[in-house]
Each structure stands twice: as structure tokens, then as C-alpha cells.
Amino acid sequence: MTISSRKTLENTPAYVAGMREDLVKQKYGLTDIIKLSSNENPLGPPKSALDAAKRVLSGMGRYPDPLSGELRALIAEHDEIGEDHILLSHGLEEMIPALCRAYLNPGDESLQPAMTFIKYEIGARIMDGEVVKVPMQDLEIDLEGILAAVTDKTRIIWLCNPNNPTGTYFSEHALVNFLAAVPEHILVVHDEAYRDFTSAEDFPMETVPMLKDYPNLILLRTFSKAYGLAGFRCGYMISDPEIVRQVLKVREIFSVDNIASAAAAAALQDSAYLEHVKEVVLQGRDYLTASIKRLAGKVSGIQFKESQANFIYVETRYESAFLFEEMLKQGVIVRPIGAYGLRITIGLHNENIRFMEAFKKALAAGANRQFQNLHKQRGVTA
Numbered sequence: 001m002t003i004s005s006r007k008t009l010e011n012t013p014a015y016v017a018g019m020r021e022d023l024v025k026q027k028y029g030l031t032d033i034i035k036l037s038s039n040e041n042p043l044g045p046p047k048s049a050l051d052a053a054k055r056v057l058s059g060m061g062r063y064p065d066p067l068s069g070e071l072r073a074l075i076a077e078h079d080e081i082g083e084d085h086i087l088l089s090h091g092l093e094e095m096i097p098a099l100c101r102a103y104l105n106p107g108d109e110s111l112q113p114a115m116t117f118i119k120y121e122i123g124a125r126i127m128d129g130e131v132v133k134v135p136m137q138d139l140e141i142d143l144e145g146i147l148a149a150v151t152d153k154t155r156i157i158w159l160c161n162p163n164n165p166t167g168t169y170f171s172e173h174a175l176v177n178f179l180a181a182v183p184e185h186i187l188v189v190h191d192e193a194y195r196d197f198t199s200a201e202d203f204p205m206e207t208v209p210m211l212k213d214y215p216n217l218i219l220l221r222t223f224s225k226a227y228g229l230a231g232f233r234c235g236y237m238i239s240d241p242e243i244v245r246q247v248l249k250v251r252e253i254f255s256v257d258n259i260a261s262a263a264a265a266a267a268l269q270d271s272a273y274l275e276h277v278k279e280v281v282l283q284g285r286d287y288l289t290a291s292i293k294r295l296a297g298k299v300s301g302i303q304f305k306e307s308q309a310n311f312i313y314v315e316t317r318y319e320s321a322f323l324f325e326e327m328l329k330q331g332v333i334v335r336p337i338g339a340y341g342l343r344i345t346i347g348l349h350n351e352n353i354r355f356m357e358a359f360k361k362a363l364a365a366g367a368n369r370q371f372q373n374l375h376k377q378r379g380v381t382a
């Protein structure tokens with residue numbers, strides 16, 4: 001007997017998480033590997049957060065506060081907005097489909113850039129929404145193209161800024177112009193998961209005050225990236241209170257556990273840790289950017305854009321699956337994207353150096369393979 005799932009799942013992509021380190025070790029007989037595939041913080045969680053998490057362990061026999069009241073109050077103070085504008089979730093991985101459950105009816109259009117975080121598409125398809133993808137413009141989000149794709153069926157627009165996986169960003173000016181042009185019944189989600197890594201002066205850091213003029217704007221933030229708490233699972237949205245009320249109806253009731261909220265509260269107050277993370281990541285980003293640029297001057301077919309996030313996206317002339325495997329063999333896990341793209345999370349300095357070595361070797365293996373194939377095609381044995 002075949003048990004059928006809902007029809008929409010036939011076209012719903014499965015989320016593929018970064019590869020498990022123990023499995024890579026096992027497969028290639030390696031002892032030392034580095035994981036640069038899930039945009040995590042290379043410094044790990046702050047000590048302040050781990051201490052705070054340990055302190056609440058004895059209370060884990062009780063259900064947590066559904067609103068994570070103490071953390072919510074701290075965020076409200078930190079982001080200078082009323083508490084009723086804030087809703088926490090089990091990471092943004094929970095919030096994104098919850099937004100779709102709250103706002104998408106079957107057949108409604110969910111509008112997004114062609115290359116962006118896959119969860120927007122998964123969330124929309126699960127609700128039988130129509131996913132409309134707007135082509136990128138030279139790896140950047142084409143805001144004008146997105147506006148031109150708005151129809152009377154559009155319900156939600158996803159903007160990831162800086163964008164995952166390309167690392168590109170758009171300015172505050174561009175965002176405000178975009179918001180002014182979007183009809184007010186359409187939700188605009190501005191996913192700011194990587195905002196703390198930005199250094200561009202015109203990046204829209206001050207988005208909270210925009211909520212006054214644009215009640216259809218939703219801001220998404222997470223403790224998984226710059227705050228180093230990916231394993232704890234805690235993120236939040238800032239929006240009009242009515243949106244908070246609606247999403248709360250479809251979000252898990254006890255979504256954020258006490259360990260996660262205690263860790264997040266401590267991390268939020270640990271500004272020295274955040275500064276340190278930013279320093280390490282920005283130095284690593286400068287190093288990798290310069291190294292890849294140099295390489296692109298020597299090896300043809302390498303394309304990349306400068307990144308504002310804690311990862312770098314590169315395209316080469318070799319299949320991403322091949323390069324991915326070649327680097328895995330050397331104990332370096334990156335993320336293959338599409339046919340020719342790779343996304344590399346910025347690591348600690350020694351990890352970045354190791355990545356560059358592995359990348360060069362993988363490219364050399366690609367060139368060698370291409371050469372051999374050419375010979376085979378011509379009937380010449382190499």
C-alpha cells in the first residue's frame with residue numbers, strides 16, 4: 001500500500017542541512033575536518049550564554065513561558081520598540097513557515113528572488129502557495145524586477161538582506177523606495193539574519209523605525225549567527241502587533257525553551273562578545289575576499305561578489321558537486337549551490353587558510369579532469 005502525502009509535497013524541496021562532521025570523518029577516514037557549510041559562528045557560543053543556560057537547567061521540568069516574557073522585554077529595550085511588536089520562535093526556521101500558515105491561502109503568490117534562502121519556498125509550497133521567483137541581476141536581488149512581478153494574487157514578498165547565498169545587499173534608500181511602492185496589503189519580510197556582519201554604511205540597520213510607516217513590514221532576526229547560538233534555536237520577528245497576534249495562533253505554543261531564552265538573553269547583553277565576533281568575521285572576510293580575488297586573476301572562470309555576510313559565494317567553471325567532493329576529501333566542508341556555485345562560511349583564520357588550500361587543489365583537480373576528458377573525446381590516451 002502506498003500512503004500518499006499531500007500533493008503539494010511533490011513539488012516542495014527538502015531542506016538539506018550542512019553535512020555532519022562525524023559522517024565526513026568516517027567516509028574519508030579523516031580525523032580533522034572543518035565545517036564551513038552552515039554559516040555558523042566560528043567562535044561558538046559566548047561563555048555568558050552557556051553560564052545562563054546552565055543556571056536554568058533545574059527548571060526544565062516546567063513548560064516555558066509561551067511568550068518568553070523576560071527575553072522579549074530585553075529585546076524590546078534593545079531594539080527600542082514595544083514588546084507587543086515582538087514574537088520569538090524556535091529559530092527563524094519555525095517563523096518562516098508560521099508566517100506562511102498565517103497569511104497564505106492556496107493559490108496566493110509568494111514572491112522571492114531566484115537565489116535566496118530555501119525556507120521561503122518550502123513555507124509557501126506547504127500552504128499550496130504559488131512561488132514566483134524573480135531572476136537575479138548579476139547575483140544581486142532585483143528589487144525593480146520584484147515590484148514588476150507583483151500581481152493582485154501576491155500576498156507576501158521575501159527579501160533577505162544581506163542575501164543568502166550570494167552575500168549581496170541592498171541599501172536603506174532602496175528598501176524605503178521599495179516599501180513605498182508595494183501595495184500596503186502585501187507583506188514584505190526583511191530577513192536580517194546576517195545584519196550584524198554588515199559593514200556597508202548604507203546598509204539598512206535602522207529598520208525598526210520603518211514599521212511606523214509600513215505596518216506590512218516584518219523584520220526577522222536570529223540568535224543563530226552573530227550571537228553564536230545556532231544549536232539553541234531562537235529567533236524573532238518584529239512587526240505590527242496584529243501580525244504578532246495572528247502568527248502566535250499558528251506557531252508552536254512552547255516554541256522557545258528556557259535554556260534557549262536564557263542563553264539568548266545573556267548573549268544579547270554581551271556586547272563585548274558581539275564586537276569580537278564582528279572583528280574576527282570581518283577580518284576573515286577581508287582575507288578570503290582578497291585571496292579569492294587573487295585566485296580569480298590567475299584561474300579563469302571564477303566569479304564572485306563581495307559579501308556583507310559571514311559567508312562568500314563563488315562560481316567556477318567546474319561542477320559544484322565535483323569541487324565539493326574534492327574538498328570533502330581534504331576535510332573541508334562547504335556548501336554546493338546550484339550547478340556551479342559554492343558558499344563558504346567564514347571561519348577562524350587557520351580555517352580560512354585551509355579552505356584556500358583545499359579550494360586551489362580542488363580547482364586543479366577540476367582542470368586535470370577536464371584535460372583528461374578532452375583527451376578521451378579526441379581518442380588520445382593521456
Ligand SMILES: Cc1ncc(COP(=O)(O)O)c(C=O)c1O
Nearest residue numbers: 091092093117164193222224235
Ligand atoms: C537568511 C536566513 N534566514 C533564516 C535562517 C534560519 O535561522 P535560524 O537558525 O534562526 O532558524 C537562516 C539560516 O541559515 C538564514 O540563512
